[in-house]
Amino acid sequence: MIKVFVIILVATGLLATQPVSAGPERDLQAMQDFYQKRFPNVAPEEFANGLYAFDEGAREQWLELEDFPPYEIAVEEGEGYFNTPFANGNSYADCFENNGLSIKQNYPYFDSDTSKVVTLELAINQCREENGEQPLPYLRGELTAISAYMAYTSRGNTINVQVPNDNPKALAAYEAGKQFYYSRRGQLNFACSSCHVQVVGLSLRADPISTTVGQVTHFPAYRTVWGEIVTLHRRFVECNAQVRARPFESQSDEYRNLEYFLTYMSNGFELNGPSSRR
Amino acid sequence: MKIDRRFFIRKVLAVGVLLALPRILFAARPDKAFAATDGDEAMATLFGETPVASDRVVLKIPEIAENGAVVPVTISTDLENVESISVVVAKNPTPLAASFALGPRSVANVSVRIKMGESSQVLAVVKAGGKHYSTSKDVKVTIGGCGG
Amino acid sequence: MGKPIKIRAKMKGDIAEVKALMPHEMEAGFRRDPATNERVPAHYITDVVAEHNGDVVFTAYWGPAVSKNPFVSFSFLGAAVGDTINLHWKDNKGDSSATEAVFK
Known part of the structure; x- marks a missing residue:
């Protein structure tokens, strides 16, 4: 009996880390609550700044770049x-x-x-x-x-992605994007959520990991490692390649659905793109 | 009315230079120092002496570079009669990254973004009143998890 | 002809502050082209000159270790709002660019 109780507790605690069909609004609320609890000292709007919300030294360099950004x-x-x-x-x-x-x-x-x-x-x-x-x-x-x-020209506008209640196909596209985010893939067997949800707050080598909420606000982004400005889908390609999975095509149904889910997870954030990232 | 003779001469000279060399006013770049593959060699070639460490040279550079491809550097000094400011990255293949020639109207405060191949000592060298002064910092270049 | 320089020229009290961003590859010459495995030849800005009222107020000499799309900022005295600052660069392949801006 106690064992069952513990399992239920654990399952509840992992709500934000597991795909459950609760509807987009509840997903978003759960995701926001999860990060708020994980980072009680970070102002929620700071999540739009990716790892610069957590890393003081990196933030200072980023701000210097933003002074006259490439x-x-x-x-x-x-x-x-x-x-x-x-x-x-x-x-x-x-x-x-x-x-x-x-x-x-x-x-x-x-x-x-x-x-x-x-x-x-x-x-x-x-x-x-x-x-x-x-x-x-x-x-x-x-x-x-x-x-x-x-x-x-859209900077400062609030992201407001809609998943119409009366269109089951729209909900299906959202759910497909969510499924993608939580699905393990590649030789390293990582899902997007393996890093950005489960171990968020830690670092991948020297990089603190960005949060799911606020993750898409700043695209297209100028990446200093590539020395050029790139779209969100190019970032998806790179992420998939880094876990040694075969990336999908830019603007494939998979990535469009992923963008739909991920942008919904940034609803309420102000657009702040383009921005620079390492 | 008194004519500022020095200003007048400078003006005439400036116009003369403009006429003789329309637009382009590039002076001699220290090519040999830029080609040097060793930091000491680059400095010996460029300065002809070993700079004296001075806390009046202020070097602002991150302790941990977020990305070696773009490291923001700012050098300033309150020394007088500054003639030049240089940046040397000891472990870069060619250590002399940049050298700035200042004039009598300059404010000695320069920023630039540089590349660093690996963790290294970075030196800022200021030439003022014919002498060389330096300050240095150790900068770590990290390997990114997602960026690298 | 290189791309135009992006310049911000601002008077801060009696200090004239200039910030510039120069679209340029700044290829160091160490990288190999992944497709051909050929070394990509070095291509970088070597000289930058700033002129105000016919005076050279700032010169930058650069090697290949200045970042892609170089940024530089410098300051000088003796300028006023409405004055023009001229920036020129040339690179190791003989390409060049010149742009002017007005102090605000």
């Missing part, structure tokens, strides 16, 4: 691309609400027509194709710069 080059280039009309005379502004400015907080969203998650990068390429232009490669270059510029 991603400003990409933002400026992105603005140039964004404002260059297509061959048919239309431009990116014509594809988006509010002329494409200050709108990143609405991405990703679930498109009920196609029953797929639409990310901002995907929408940028859809815009190009609707206007007779070739889609751009996702991992680096022009598309990342455009996304960086659009993120820059």
Whole structure:
């Protein structure tokens, strides 16, 4: 009897570390509570700053970079691309609400027509194709710069991803993303949650681990190790490769669903991208 | 009205230089010191003497570099008549990272971001009034779990 | 012709503060191209010069150990709001760039 009681207690304590079908709102609440308990001295909004929420020395260097950050080059280039009309005379502004400015907080969203998650990068390429232009490669270059510029114009806006209650397919996409986050993969047999939830607060070699909440606020991010600005999906590719799993394609259904779940876990945070990271 | 003769001459000289060398005013870079593969050799070539340790040279650099590819460095001093400020990373393949030539109107406070191949002593050397003064710090370059 | 320099020029009391970011690879020459295994040739900014009212107020000499997309900041006296600062760089391949900014 006591044994059963203990097992139940342990199971309850691990709520935040195990995938349970409780609905997005309850998931988010559980996740926020989990980190608050784990880091009682960290102001919740600080989680948007990744490992710089915990590591004083790294934070100081990060702030020095942010004083005149290298991603400003990409933002400026992105603005140039964004404002260059297509061959048919239309431009990116014509594809988006509010002329494409200050709108990143609405991405990703679930498109009920196609029953797929639409990310901002995907929408940028859809815009190009609707206007007779070739889609751009996702991992680096022009598309990342455009996304960086659009993120820059959206700074300070509150992330507000919706999983509509009346659309079971949207919930299924969210659940698929959540499943991905908690699924072990690769030769190292790590799930995203193995590091970012279970051992958060510790370090991977010299890197403190960032929290799930606030994890997507700052993308696209300029990574000093790569010396360039990268999209969230390129980061997914890298994370999967680091646990020696075969990465999925950028904008694959898997990564779109993952972005849907992960961005929902940052609901309520202000967008602060682009940002620099090691 | 009194004419500031020195200012006038400088102005004339400046215009002269501009006419003779339209736009580009690059002076001689100390190429030999930049090619040196040893910190002492680089300093001997550049300074011609061993700098004297001085707490009037202030070197701001992280103790633990978050990433060796981008290490922010700031060097300042309250020494007078500063002619140059240099940064030497002892264990880099070519230790002299940067040298800044200052002029009479300069404020001796310079920031730059440098690369460090491995943990190393970093020296800041200030040339002031014809003499060389230095301060140094040991900087650890870590291996990242996810970044590295 | 290199890309333009991003410059922030600001008067802080009587001190003119200049911060600059220069889009440049700053290739050190030690890295191998993963595709071809060929050594990537060194390509880095060697000289930066700042001019104010025809005076050279600052010169930077750099080696390959200055970070990609270099940042530099420096300060000097004798400038005023509305004055122009000119920055030039040249690199080891003979490429160059020049940009000017106005003190705020």
